[in-house]
Amino acid sequence: MCVKDAKKVGQEIENLDDNNNNKRLGPLHCEVLHTQMEKWDEESSLISSTDRISPERSFPLESICEEAVAVERKQNLLSFVPALHSGVWSDIGGRQYMEDTHICIGDLAQKFGYNLLCDDVISFYGVFDGHGGKAAAQFVRDQLPRVIVEDADFPLELEKVVTRSFIATDAAFAKRCSLEAALSSGTTVLTAMIFGRSLLVANAGDCRAVLSRRGIAIEMSEDHRPCCAKESMRIESLGGYIIDGYLNGQLGVTRALGDWHLEGMKGMGESIGPLSAEPELKLVTLTKEDEFLIIGSDGIWDMFSNQNSVDFARRRLQEHNDVKLCCKQIVDEAKQRGATDNLTVVMVNFHTEPPPPVVVQRARVRRSISAEGLQSLKCLLEG
Structure with a gap:
């Protein structure tokens, strides 16, 4: 967890500054690690995407574009800073x-x-x-x-x-x-x-x-x-x-x-x-x-x-x-x-602006009829 990982970071920083004993490490140093890991993930994603593109193509594949959208949405969510x-x-x-x-x-x-x-x-x-x-x-x-x-x-x-x-x-x-x-x-x-x-x-x-x-x-x-x-x-x-x-x-x-x-x-x-x-x-x-x-x-x-x-x-x-x-x-x-x-x-x-309206999407429901029900319906229609 973020809170637990921060202890290792704190030990490293305390070794660099033994004279500053009156200060303590805040939990958000784990944010630095998290940001760096996200950066590595981005770089890895770019490398793997490049490998999938053949020399004859000058444009990325559609699947790569979809991955980029997903990554961008994830980054937008994780880069959020609460305004309390x-x-x-x-x-x-x-x-x-x-x-x-x-x-x-x-x-x-x-x-x-x-x-x-x-x-x-x-x-x-x-x-x-x-x-x-x-x-x-x-x-x-x-x-x-x-x-x-x-x-x-x-x-x-x-x-x-x-x-x-x-x-x-x-x-x-x-x-x-x-x-x-x-x-x-x-x-x-x-x-x-x-x-x-x-x-x-x-x-x-x-x-x-x-x-x-x-x-x-x-x-x-x-x-x-x-x-x-x-x-x-x-x-x-x-x-x-x-x-x-x-x-x-x-x-x-x-x-x-x-x-x-x-x-x-x-x-x-x-x-x-x-x-x-x-x-x-x-x-x-x-x-x-x-x-x-x-x-x-x-x-x-x-x-x-x-x-x-x-x-x-x-x-x-x-x-x-x-x-x-x-x-x-x-x-x-x-x-x-x-x-x-x-x-x-x-x-x-957590936000300065009011909550936005929530758009509820109607679920698609598959409707079917059993063979027995279909036969009953045919009999009813045929009189």
């Missing part, structure tokens, strides 16, 4: 207390005073849906980004860094709760990091991220709920159980940070409980076809399907191209549909 702009909107919904919170950081390294060797920017977005109080959600919101940046492998191995940071932040909150019992609570967490053309989503809980790709909804996370077969198997293997759709009869989610006060849910060291703070990750490379990312707390997804949210957002962005207003309209629509939970939406747009 984000918006957010929250509402208490039908609840008595607001336990959702969120975060949007345009430049994660700069926020915490770290310098990268390249001009690359790592953006960080997150939604935190608290339960049993808002202390856990606010603690994780404030601490998780710092823990990520302070990891020794940041930013070269972001997948490992993010996973370790979720677990480390959860342990830090356990320590804080042991000193202040009033803070005892839990939170689901979904974060999205964008660096260059890479999008890394980490999820622990039932918040959800959905990517719009040419108007098609791409699910970037899976809800961690007791009804999920994979989660159910993991829980049972750790001595947990599910009653009436609740983990150990207490929680409606199977992964979360916090909840250390709930007996039998979590443990330190080798004593691992069924409630996990480890996130599931999904890494994709953005192209020009990717339009925007929607991150929402579960109250949003109770009212919207993935595709419905993308369709709704595209129509609004085509009307006004205002990301924050679009978030507000999603929340308002969820309330009109009868939402009773807290509602939070973060949207990240």
Whole structure:
């Protein structure tokens, strides 16, 4: 993967500059390798194309032209540079207390005073849906980004860094709760990091991220709920159980940070409980076809399907191209549909212009009739 390959590049550059220890290598040095590889591919393509042209011909074959079109389209997609702009909107919904919170950081390294060797920017977005109080959600919101940046492998191995940071932040909150019992609570967490053309989503809980790709909804996370077969198997293997759709009869989610006060849910060291703070990750490379990312707390997804949210957002962005207003309209629509939970939406747009209309091509359907049906038709026509 792009993130993992960057570590080798970082080692080479650090050997060239031992005196500059206060700077770190950004993940987009892998972009340099990627660009060089594309250049080699182009050169190889030109050589192979030339070999196929006979001396008598002065024009390339038609098949070569088709290959060139395909290569050009691929290069246009891969040369895409996201123009990020984000918006957010929250509402208490039908609840008595607001336990959702969120975060949007345009430049994660700069926020915490770290310098990268390249001009690359790592953006960080997150939604935190608290339960049993808002202390856990606010603690994780404030601490998780710092823990990520302070990891020794940041930013070269972001997948490992993010996973370790979720677990480390959860342990830090356990320590804080042991000193202040009033803070005892839990939170689901979904974060999205964008660096260059890479999008890394980490999820622990039932918040959800959905990517719009040419108007098609791409699910970037899976809800961690007791009804999920994979989660159910993991829980049972750790001595947990599910009653009436609740983990150990207490929680409606199977992964979360916090909840250390709930007996039998979590443990330190080798004593691992069924409630996990480890996130599931999904890494994709953005192209020009990717339009925007929607991150929402579960109250949003109770009212919207993935595709419905993308369709709704595209129509609004085509009307006004205002990301924050679009978030507000999603929340308002969820309330009109009868939402009773807290509602939070973060949207990240990858283009400055609104989404283009999607032209749906009708599929060609072959129609046929069986021999028996044909005979029946003949009899009917002949009387």
